[in-house]
Amino acid sequence: MKFVDEAPITVQAGNGGKGCLSFRREKFVAKGGPDGGDGGDGGSVFLVADESLNTLVDYRYQPNYQAQNGEAGRGRNCTGAKGEHLELKVPVGTTAIDVDTGETLGDLLEHGEKLMVAQGGWHGLGNTRFKSSTNRAPRQTTPGSEGERRNLKLELKVLADVGMLGLPNAGKSTFIRAVSAAKPKVANYPFTTLVPNLGVVKVQKYRSFVIADIPGLIEGAAEGAGLGVRFLKHLTRCRVLLHLVDLAPFDGSDPAQNALAIEHELEAFSPTLAGRERWLVLNKTDLVPADELEERCQSVVNALGWQGPVFRVAAIRGEGTDVLTGQLMDYLEERKELEERDGSLYEAELESQRQMQREARERIEELRETQRAKRKAAKESGEDDEDWDDDDYDVDVEYRP
Numbered sequence: 319m320k321f322v323d324e325a326p327i328t329v330q331a332g333n334g335g336k337g338c339l340s341f342r343r344e345k346f347v348a349k350g351g352p353d354g355g356d357g358g359d360g361g362s363v364f365l366v367a368d369e370s371l372n373t374l375v376d377y378r379y380q381p382n383y384q385a386q387n388g389e390a391g392r393g394r395n396c397t398g399a400k401g402e403h404l405e406l407k408v409p410v411g412t413t414a415i416d417v418d419t420g421e422t423l424g425d426l427l428e429h430g431e432k433l434m435v436a437q438g439g440w441h442g443l444g445n446t447r448f449k450s451s452t453n454r455a456p457r458q459t460t461p462g463s464e465g466e467r468r469n470l471k472l473e474l475k476v477l478a479d480v481g482m483l484g485l486p487n488a489g490k491s492t493f494i495r496a497v498s499a500a501k502p503k504v505a506n507y508p509f510t511t512l513v514p515n516l517g518v519v520k521v522q523k524y525r526s527f528v529i530a531d532i533p534g535l536i537e538g539a540a541e542g543a544g545l546g547v548r549f550l551k552h553l554t555r556c557r558v559l560l561h562l563v564d565l566a567p568f569d570g571s572d573p574a575q576n577a578l579a580i581e582h583e584l585e586a587f588s589p590t591l592a593g594r595e596r597w598l599v600l601n602k603t604d605l606v607p608a609d610e611l612e613e614r615c616q617s618v619v620n621a622l623g624w625q626g627p628v629f630r631v632a633a634i635r636g637e638g639t640d641v642l643t644g645q646l647m648d649y650l651e652e653r654k655e656l657e658e659r660d661g662s663l664y665e666a667e668l669e670s671q672r673q674m675q676r677e678a679r680e681r682i683e684e685l686r687e688t689q690r691a692k693r694k695a696a697k698e699s700g701e702d703d704e705d706w707d708d709d710d711y712d713v714d715v716e717y718r719p
Contacts, residue, residue, distance in 0.1 A: 323473065323474040323549075324374065325374040325375075325471070325472045326381060326417065327377050327472060328381060328467070328468070328469050329383050330383070330436065331384075332359075332360030332385040332386045332439060333388065334359055334441045334463050334464075335356075335358045335389045335398035335462050336357050336459065337354060337460050337461075337462075338356075338390060338444045338445070339354050339444070340355075340392070340394075340445065341353065342394070352446045352449050354395075354446050354459060355391035355397045355446065356443055357398040357444075358389045358391075358399045358401060358441055359440060360386070360440075360462065361386040361387075361402045362385060362437050363385050363403070363435050364432050364435065365406050365472075366426075367411075367431045368409065369410050369429040374472050377472060383404060383406060385436070386404070388400055388438070388439065388441055388462055391442070395444075395446055401438060403438070408472060410429055410477060411474055412426045412473065412474050413472070414435050415471045415473065415679075417471050422675075436465065436466040443459060443460045444459055445458060445459050475554060476514050476552045476555075477528065478529060478530035479527040479529070479557050479650050480528070480558055482562055483532065483550070483553065484534060484580060485567075485580060486533075487564065487567075488563065489634070490532075490534065493599075493601065493631070494529055496634070497529065515531040516529070516530055517529050517531075521644055527650050530553070530556065532549040532550065532552055532553065535550075535580055535584075547587045547682070554674040554675050556594075558596070558646065558649060559594050560596070560642075561577070561598050564602055565601065565603060565614050565618075566602045574622075578622065581622060591674045597626055597642075598624050598626065599629045599642065600630045601631055601632070602632060603615075603630050603638075629641070
């Protein structure tokens with residue numbers, strides 16, 4: 319199974335059935351009059367959120383979908399059958415965007431939620447509809463209207479309360495393994511994580527939140543280096559971000575400079591996302607000599623000019639993770655309570671998410687245009703193009719309670 323978080327599709331709603339032109343003709347019934355029935359409505363196309371799905375891979379290989387047409391009306395005032403609606407199952411967290419207009423049609427955020435993306439055509443009228451005292455034998459009918467056709471882009475953004483970002487090998491996957499039952503791959507080489515991993519963090523009975531780990535960023539990611547910034551869009555729905563910093567990088571690099579590099583990439587990708595609530599998590603404290611720990615931690619804080627919460631953890635041992643997850647749970651519950659009391663805060667949150675998603679789409683499209691230009695230039699010059707292809711990887715999202 320491949321992980322696909324974007325897929326272009328074309329949907330065509332069914333056409334409405336045409337009205338029937340008919341007159342009653344029976345033995346011993348003189349001048350029976352018009353009896354042409356109406357046509358049936360065309361079927362509409364709906365997207366339906368299904369929590370059992372975690373990828374849009376099926377739509378990558380089958381991009382065209384059409385609902386059933388309505389049947390034409392018949393004599394004896396028989397109405398044509400309605401076309402059946404077409405329901406397309408998509409993962410929870412999918413956004414539907416009209417490619418031609420740029421309009422966001424809606425988000426599917428809960429299991430079973432439906433979204434109409436193409437309206438079926440309306441039925442045509444039979445000649446019975448046009449009879450009157452002055453028009454005893456009408457020959458007028460109307461054809462059914464055409465069903466709506468849309469070119470859509472489906473975008474999947476994982477639903478998580480907390481998102482993690484950092485360099486490759488900063489310990490994000492180790493952290494999510496320590497605080498949840500998710501088991502993403504962990505190895506001592508860059509880009510072990512290729513797609514987002516989700517884990518459910520259970521703080522106490524009936525108190526839990528979802529945390530997301532995305533592939534690591536490197537310097538130049540905003541320009542397409544490494545895996546680029548494609549997966550940063552999955553953080554646009556998170557209420558708080560954890561910036562994990564490796565205090566003991568295996569390559570001997572400076573943790574403070576590494577942290578600054580991530581800050582710059584985030585700002586280049588989306589200024590709104592960069593202004594999101596973020597907490598600094600200094601990881602791998604167990605690998606730093608005790609006499610150097612305070613100095614190394616302070617250097618990172620000073621380099622970033624950090625004013626927010628700071629935590630020190632050793633994720634592989636689970637040290638410091640309970641305090642962090644407990645405070646995250648308190649923060650999320652407080653935010654939810656405030657938004658429930660004040661509807662304007664909730665609307666502001668939604669608008670902020672929409673703005674981040676708009677910025678993400680624009681930035682990702684800019685990168686793709688740049689990559690296409692590079693591939694075209696390489697092809698014209700006869701050189702092999704080894705640029706990363708943003709197709710899928712043969713892996714799944716880990717989502718475990």
